[in-house]
Structures are given as structure tokens and as C-alpha cells.
Amino acid sequence: MPDYLSPGVFVEEIDAGPRPIAGVSTSTAGMAGVTVRGPATGKPQLVTNFLEYQRTFGGFLPEPGAAVRDAWAGNAAEGGRWWLFPLAVKGFFDNGGERLYVKRVVSRNATPASGRLGHGLVSPVVADAASGATAVQLGHLLGFTGEGQQVGLFRGDDDQPIGTATVTGYDFTTRRVELDPPLTAAVRSARGDYVQVGARSGDATLEFTAVSPGAWGSGVQVRIQPVVGAALPVLPDPAEGALFVTRLTADADADSPTVQVAEAAGLEPGEVWVRIGPGRFRAQAGQPSDGKVTLTFADGTTHHAWRTGLGVQRVRRANPAAGPALRIGGASRLYPGAVVQFDDGRHLSVRHVEAVHDDVVTFDGTAPDLFETDRVALVEARIDTRFTDPGGTTATETFGNVRLTGDPSAVAAALARSQLVTVTALPGLSPDPANFPVPATGSWLGLAGGDDAPGSLSVADFVGVDGGSGARTGIVALEDIDEVSVCAVPGVWAGTVESALITHCETLKDRFAVLDPQDGLDIEGIQAFREPFDTKDAALYYPWLVTTDPSTGQDVQVPPSGHIAGIYARVDTERGVHKAPANVVIRGIKLTDGLAADITKRHQDLLNPRGINALRFFPGLGQRVWGARTLSSDSSWKYVNVRRLFLFLEESIDKGTRWVVFEPNDEALWALVRQTVSNFLTTVWRSGALAGTTAAEAFFVACDRTTMTDDDLANGRLVCVIGVAPVFPAEFVIFRIQQKARETQLA
Known part of the structure; x- marks a missing residue:
């Protein structure tokens, strides 16, 4: 019983009356x-x-x-x-x-379908382009190096080459590449056409296996692609100075070596980088004169003709010392071993993260010359699976932000919820997007080798x-x-x-x-x-x-x-x-x-x-x-x-009276058990499941000294005897019909 050790008001909860028994499901x-x-x-x-x-x-x-x-x-x-x-x-x-x-x-002899990926660099075509087109939109540009790179274009249905070309320009955000020479044949997204860089290697990187054995697994296909897990802003070096925004005070001819801008706060004499229109230029700022400053561009700078009033603003460098560290906004999204891709506007380069401290990230090599308007792309993986059954129904799954670095079991953990495949990382696995897991041909890996083994x-x-x-x-x-x-x-x-x-x-x-x-x-x-x-x-x-x-x-x-x-x-x-x-x-x-x-x-x-x-x-x-x-x-x-009625009663009473176990085995408990079971059977009787015009005719519940001996009590047994009268089906419906003699009625 509770302890009362100091004066006060105590509120206690106590059980009163029998506990209800809920009927179990029988359907x-x-x-x-x-x-x-x-x-x-x-x-x-x-x-x-x-x-x-x-x-x-x-x-x-x-x-x-x-x-x-x-x-x-x-x-x-x-x-x-x-x-x-x-x-x-x-x-x-x-x-x-x-x-x-x-x-x-x-x-027991059934086997699951499986397949292995090698490595290479493949990017699917995501928008149709006609023959003679000079640009193609791709699924990603991760692993590409930018201008001057040689690529091959292939059909997706039979993996036959369409042609080769050189990348003359690109837009990393829209994933659009400019090609020279133009396409010699049309490319089709629905056909599964793709761009391939270099050759593919057969070194195994990932092994996919159907989640269960059987020939069905031969209808499973898997594709893994590099994706941008996060696009993080580059922060300027603290020594870069203040921002300024100004404008051209005079027209400038195309490729002119100098331009004249209005004097502005923060525009100091010395080397600066400025953005004029869409371009970024290195210039030397002179001394202000009459509220104007002359900017002299570096030798070889080319540009369009500009009009008076065009905006000019400073862009600060992130890595003026050309070292391995950069300040990156949202650096907490990065982790040791993470792969990132830089874009300087003309070339793409890949680095691996070695350490992250606050917003300073250290890489495994010199970071490229970047500016505060640039973004760093965190490279992770997306795994797509699809299955088409013989009836034509297609099931698809997508698992994003999969890390291919660190513990190889992380890849398997990422696909733990898959209803189609399991995956095992092999020694050839690399997080480098230029050596991503790819099949021997095409973009999708089809699993094979599944067998139901019906003969065994x-x-x-x-x-x-x-x-x-x-x-x-x-x-x-x-x-x-x-x-x-x-x-x-x-x-x-x-x-x-x-x-x-x-x-x-x-x-x-x-x-x-x-x-x-x-x-x-x-x-x-x-x-x-x-x-x-x-x-x-x-x-x-x-x-x-x-x-x-x-x-x-x-x-x-x-x-x-x-x-x-x-x-x-x-x-x-x-x-x-x-x-x-x-x-x-x-x-x-x-x-x-x-x-x-x-x-x-x-x-x-x-x-x-x-x-x-x-x-x-x-x-x-x-x-x-x-x-x-x-x-x-x-x-x-x-x-x-x-028989099923008794199974229902037995299971319901069994589950509904488990609270009785380890209770004090005395008259108070017996009374509760009797009332609990009686209440339940009364409900069953009222539903029409038991015979009898009264509850007493339909069932009885005995739990007292007549059902238990001292030996039962000493051995911890509570014995409750229940009798029920089930309703039997009217299997034989008999109507007895007899002739009735006509009776004469006297007036």
C-alpha cells in the first residue's frame, strides 16, 4: 500500500468492477x-x-x-x-x-537475379534535339571537365553510337552543353539516349540482387547517377575588402582596354575583380579624378561594347592565396571524404573534402580561383530501380543523397527500404563522378539469373x-x-x-x-x-x-x-x-x-x-x-x-483475462473473474450466438471453492468453469403436413 509520511491530500486511483473482454477478430x-x-x-x-x-x-x-x-x-x-x-x-x-x-x-533451390556495375561516366539525354542541333540538355554535368572535353553520343535502345563532339560551352545550372560539330542525327530522351565520356571499365563497383528469389527479378533494372546533394555558396576571403556598386560614366567600345566608372565607396586604387553585364573581369583601379575612376583591364581581355549607365559591381575572390582551403556557406552539409565539384565558368573540377571547421573547408588539393558568386556542388548519388511485371504494371523507386564515401555498408543501409533490390559495395567503388558505377552498356543495369526452380x-x-x-x-x-x-x-x-x-x-x-x-x-x-x-x-x-x-x-x-x-x-x-x-x-x-x-x-x-x-x-x-x-x-x-464460435470464445477470454495472472488468488478475484466473463458472455448471448431465452439458460460461469481445491490454490491455479449453449444451424428444415377431415358445423 502507499506510504503516507507527511501531512497532505493524496489522490489514488483504484480499479473498480470487472474489466471488459473484447471479442477477437474471426475474419x-x-x-x-x-x-x-x-x-x-x-x-x-x-x-x-x-x-x-x-x-x-x-x-x-x-x-x-x-x-x-x-x-x-x-x-x-x-x-x-x-x-x-x-x-x-x-x-x-x-x-x-x-x-x-x-x-x-x-x-529451397530458388535463386535471386543479380547484376554488377563497372564504372565510367554516363549522362542521360533529358530533352530531344534534332539533327544539326548544337546543344543538348543532359541529366547532369557531374564528372565533366568543361570546355574542350570530347564526348560520345549513343542511342539508348541498341547502344549504337550517334557521333562524337567537343564541348565548346556549358551551363551547369541548366545542364546544357554546346557541341562542335553539330549533331549528325537526332537524339531522343524517350529512347534512352545518353552521352558517354571516355571508356567504361569492367571493375566491379556495386552488386545488386533482387530482394527475393525467382525469375521475376530478371524484370528489375537499376540505375545510379551522380546528383547535386547541395549547392553551397562560396564565401569571400576576409582580406578582399569591401563591396562597391557603381556604373559606367561613358560608352566603351568592344574590347577597349579601359572603362570609366563613377567613384563609389569601397572602390580603392589597386587590383579588383568586377562584374559588368554577364562577364567577370580583372582590372586595375586608378586614382579618382573629378568623381570618376578609370579601370584598366588585364592584357588580352575581350568584351562587348557597353553603354553609359551599365552597372558595375565588385566580386570578391574566395581563394586569392591559391591554397587548399575555402570558406563555404552551409559547410555543415559537408563531411570528410565528401566529393565536391567546382565551376569557374569554363572548367569543372573535382576535389575531396579532408576537413571541415566552422565555415572553412580543406580539400585534398588546391582549390580553383573562385568568387563569392560561385557555388560548390556536393556530389552524392541517386539510385533508381524499376520493375515491370508481365501484366505491364511498373513499380519504381528512387533513393536520393546516397553517400558512396566512408563505410561501404552505408550504401546498403540507404537501400534498406527497397522492395526490389539489395546492394553490396565492392572494392572498385569510387565516389568520383568521373568513375561512377555504370553498366557495361546503356544507362540501366538489368538483373539476370533469377530462377524459381519449380522442378525442386x-x-x-x-x-x-x-x-x-x-x-x-x-x-x-x-x-x-x-x-x-x-x-x-x-x-x-x-x-x-x-x-x-x-x-x-x-x-x-x-x-x-x-x-x-x-x-x-x-x-x-x-x-x-x-x-x-x-x-x-x-x-x-x-x-x-x-x-x-x-x-x-x-x-x-x-x-x-x-x-x-x-x-x-x-x-x-x-x-x-x-x-x-x-x-x-x-x-x-x-x-x-x-x-x-x-x-x-x-x-x-x-x-x-x-x-x-x-x-x-x-x-x-x-x-x-x-x-x-x-x-x-x-x-x-x-x-x-x-467449432469456430468456441474458438472465438476461448481466444477472447484468454486475451481478455490476462490481467488476472499474478493477482492475489482469493474470493475477491474470483468474483471479478466471474463478473468479467459473465458480462462478455451476456453480450455474446444478446448477439444471438447462444441458445436460451435468458442468460441463465445460455451459459454459466463458476469460479469459487467448488471449482478449486486447496491443492489448486497452493499450486497457483485459478480454475474457472464455463458452460455455454451454442446455437446449432437449422440443417434439416422439416414441415410435417397431414390431411385434415372437413368438419360439418351445425347452425
């Missing part, structure tokens, strides 16, 4: 199956609609080669048609399912192994998701797999399995298939369904488990888990001939007593689920809704 499904792509490791992934499934796991699977198809489809004991899994998922959502956890099953896929891959939380595979991985209440392995009728699925449900005691029979079975065949099973935690449905495969437009038979799991979810949401998931229209199949076999009443007279739920067609009512029985020989558990 969340879990499935394991083969998909086009998607994570093969980790926990099952939640998808809430079929579009989300396609984004994560791909579209529909093609039928495998004849050898693999026949080995699985022709095996009555340990076979299946696992390539129908995406159609079963679609059936789940078509029938009202809203939450599905999917665990991808892959062959086995039932063991569907069963899975328990490697611990997050490292489980197959059916076993569904254990990682506590919310799952219905599970299936659509299209797989292998005895080993279905036995593992049943064991999974019976062990966890909070979920129910929907099994698929082999396709093409007749009435005798389905009865023989059902014989090995005796479980209250699974149900079997017959026959298979017929739907249209959207990827081919052809009719195809699909396993019923996906559609049935969706119906379970729909009925749970609309009516409750106590309602039998039967007499419900099956959606997502052909409106006519949507069932692979025609089941009549005489057929069902044989199937129903054996716990085989029939899917039937009724004129005017459509194609419906016409059975709600489990595979149990125990008549107490023969109905699906009764």
Missing part, C-alpha cells in the same frame, strides 16, 4: 502459397485487397512446364496445383474477405520449418500472426501438407483450416479422399470451382478454399461467427457452370453425413455453399460455426 485469414514474387523471408505480409496483393506478390502465375505440371497434378497422394494460388487469393477478396496474411512459398519445389517447402519468430517458412510461418483465425494452402491436396495444416490449427487452438480436395474427383473419389481425416478444426468442400483467368481469358478450375475463406469472413462480418457459413452465394466464379461438378440431392445424401460440404447450384438461387460440417467424428463438433 482474418492466413494462406501459404507460391507467388510470382514477394518476400520469401520474414513474417507473413498483410494484404487488404487484391490490388495490394499484386503490388506485393505479383499477378497470376502461368502454368509450369509439362514435366512439373504432371508431377504435381498427377500425384493423387502428395500433389497439387499450386500455380492457382493467386486465383484463390482473388476469390477470397471477391467473396468479402478483407484481411489476408500471405506467406510466400519458394523452392516439394511438399516440405509448403510445410515449412520453424526457425523462430520471423524466420519461419511455409505453414509454420502463420504462427507468427496471432490474428489469423482461418487458414488454407489453396490448390495443394498433398496429405503431408494438409496434415501439417490441421496440426497447426490444433496446436495453436485459435484457428480453423479449410482443406482442398484433389481436382477431378467423382463422388466415390471425394469420399475416399475424406477418409483419412478426423478433426474438429478443419472442413472440406467439394467440388472445385470454375472461373476465368484474367491473365489468359481462359476458363480454369480453381480450388474452393480461397473462396470459402472469403465467405467465412463475409458471414462473420455481416452476421457473426455463430452463423453457419452456408446457404451463401459464391462470388467470383462463372455465373453458369461455375462448379466443376453438378451435385444433386442424392449425391449430397452420401456426402453430408461424412462431413463433406457440397457446393451446389439451385435454379433461381445461384451457386451456393450447401454444407457447414467439420471433419470430426465427434457429433458435438460436427458444425463449422459451433
